[in-house]
Amino acid sequence: MTTTGTARPAGTPAALSATELAAVRADFPLLGRTVRGGRDLVYLDSAATSQKPNVVLEAEVEFYEQRNAAVHRGAHQLAEEATEAFEQARAAVAAFVGADPGEIVWTSGATAAINLVAYSLANATAGRGGAAAERFRLAPGDEIVVTEAEHHANLVPWQELCARTGAVLRWFGVDDEGRIDLSDLGSVITARTRVVAFGHVSNVTGAIAPVAEIVAAARQVGALTVLDACQSVPHLPVDLHATGVDFAAFSAHKMVGPTGVGALYGRRELLEAMPPVTTGGSMVEVVTMEATTYAPPPQRFEAGTQMVAQAVGMGVAAQWLEELGMDAVAAHEQHLATELVRISEIPGVRIVGPADAHDRIAVVSFVVDGVHAHDVGQVLDDRGIAVRVGHHCAQPLHRRFGVAATARASASVYTTTEEIAAFREALAGVRAFFGVD
Amino acid sequence: MYQQVILDHAKRPHGQGLVDVAAGHLGGESHQVNPTCGDEITLRVDVDGDTVAGVSWEGQGCSISQASASVMTELVAGRPLAEVARLDAAFHDLMGSRGKGLEDEAALDDLGDASAFTGVSQYPARIKCALLGWAALKDSLARSGALG
Numbered sequence: 012m013t014t015t016g017t018a019r020p021a022g023t024p025a026a027l028s029a030t031e032l033a034a035v036r037a038d039f040p041l042l043g044r045t046v047r048g049g050r051d052l053v054y055l056d057s058a059a060t061s062q063k064p065n066v067v068l069e070a071e072v073e074f075y076e077q078r079n080a081a082v083h084r085g086a087h088q089l090a091e092e093a094t095e096a097f098e099q100a101r102a103a104v105a106a107f108v109g110a111d112p113g114e115i116v117w118t119s120g121a122t123a124a125i126n127l128v129a130y131s132l133a134n135a136t137a138g139r140g141g142a143a144a145e146r147f148r149l150a151p152g153d154e155i156v157v158t159e160a161e162h163h164a165n166l167v168p169w170q171e172l173c174a175r176t177g178a179v180l181r182w183f184g185v186d187d188e189g190r191i192d193l194s195d196l197g198s199v200i201t202a203r204t205r206v207v208a209f210g211h212v213s214n215v216t217g218a219i220a221p222v223a224e225i226v227a228a229a230r231q232v233g234a235l236t237v238l239d240a241c242q243s244v245p246h247l248p249v250d251l252h253a254t255g256v257d258f259a260a261f262s263a264h265k266m267v268g269p270t271g272v273g274a275l276y277g278r279r280e281l282l283e284a285m286p287p288v289t290t291g292g293s294m295v296e297v298v299t300m301e302a303t304t305y306a307p308p309p310q311r312f313e314a315g316t317q318m319v320a321q322a323v324g325m326g327v328a329a330q331w332l333e334e335l336g337m338d339a340v341a342a343h344e345q346h347l348a349t350e351l352v353r354i355s356e357i358p359g360v361r362i363v364g365p366a367d368a369h370d371r372i373a374v375v376s377f378v379v380d381g382v383h384a385h386d387v388g389q390v391l392d393d394r395g396i397a398v399r400v401g402h403h404c405a406q407p408l409h410r411r412f413g414v415a416a417t418a419r420a421s422a423s424v425y426t427t428t429e430e431i432a433a434f435r436e437a438l439a440g441v442r443a444f445f446g447v448d
Numbered sequence: 449m450y451q452q453v454i455l456d457h458a459k460r461p462h463g464q465g466l467v468d469v470a471a472g473h474l475g476g477e478s479h480q481v482n483p484t485c486g487d488e489i490t491l492r493v494d495v496d497g498d499t500v501a502g503v504s505w506e507g508q509g510c511s512i513s514q515a516s517a518s519v520m521t522e523l524v525a526g527r528p529l530a531e532v533a534r535l536d537a538a539f540h541d542l543m544g545s546r547g548k549g550l551e552d553e554a555a556l557d558d559l560g561d562a563s564a565f566t567g568v569s570q571y572p573a574r575i576k577c578a579l580l581g582w583a584a585l586k587d588s589l590a591r592s593g594a595l596g
Binding site for chain 1: 449450455458459484485486487488508509510511512571574577
């Protein structure tokens, strides 16, 4: 695989220097464009999707121009090269998150990854997967635990699994800062708990979950853990083996990679025992008219032609971040988080989530008293500042805080302190614009 | 986009607070939500024969959705059903105009304050906000049985 050219020499200070940040930004063509009548773009919606560096764009083009062929079949040279690129990308993604290549299943994104686990458990409950999959069978009275802070993608699949199996959904609430409230840990995770699914970092509050504590409690009762790592993998060093989780899901497009691809991490012995979900070509061993045996993981879960160019792009994205250094990325973004939470100094602005920069990432949702989130977003947009408005696919969390919608500013590795300052300045003028005081 | 008339209506909306349907009139009610932002409205229509006697509503949402419901309330009250249907069609045309407004100047005039929403039609994400109250009106009229 080609090097991405962003490697930092040993002994470099933790945070990115101004020169390094300028070099990073120069790598992202989109950041150079203007919006709304010639205004500089201030992109503060990276939690929804990140922008992409040239190396990722080029990797996809290079794959199509030089290597495009079906992977894992065919004996010609292109097929070999395509397969090699595809599997090298898997290895790069695995290395990036502290996993083994065989523990990474390509999916269309994190949503598909979480659904894959839920539907595999449903299939096991229906008797598929034989004796090996018995451990995954759910029965009425079993419990699945989530949190009130989850993105719908880590909530609705579990509601559906409960509906199909008779299992009962339970959840941790959140405190007034939006942090997962573990005060009733022992009564939520019990001997009846079979699955504990939770987000590593909330896409609304930016709060980092107490992973070790939750995993320890789940392990104690033999429950499977599923980590939604969408908002952690792009912003923090993540070592999945070290966390001890059983499954994790993340999307390429939030980590400077392409859309249409993501990954499910699963501990090898679990993937080996799980029945498939999507069936068809490329995931089988022997097919007769009567029955089919399935390939070992990860291929067992990768039916049909895969999103090879995007997977290659995701591998390059992982490598790009790795070479920049996730410690440096996290240190830079920690500084941005400190700058972002300063919006609470603006009269009428209230943060939904932790008020300080401690144990959080640079994702900050907020309300402006007397002004609807849509209107806040519109006024910012007129200044070229892109934020997200709405419920951010987390309606229960918004209900918990008694608001229908919030505005959300989220940073990434390429975000600058100056951009956050421009955002704060524009935000300070919003209430006056609407005549609210 | 934020014309003064819109900001004024958003600040002091007309028709807020559901009102009972008068005795002998037909009534219809509709609840509409905009799932992308959580805006919602419950709207009640009071129909006297072939005339919209009154519209009342409650809801929450952005300035565009609130102002649009307010302007619509004032616009359609006391109008014959056929005229309301024409206004509804004209407002939908306006929202589809991508900021250009309506070629039919008479139709634009008929919309009164609602013509101030021309700028909204330049922002695809906000058109739904402006149409929320109108969607509730159409649905509540259908539910009232007044359309035959």
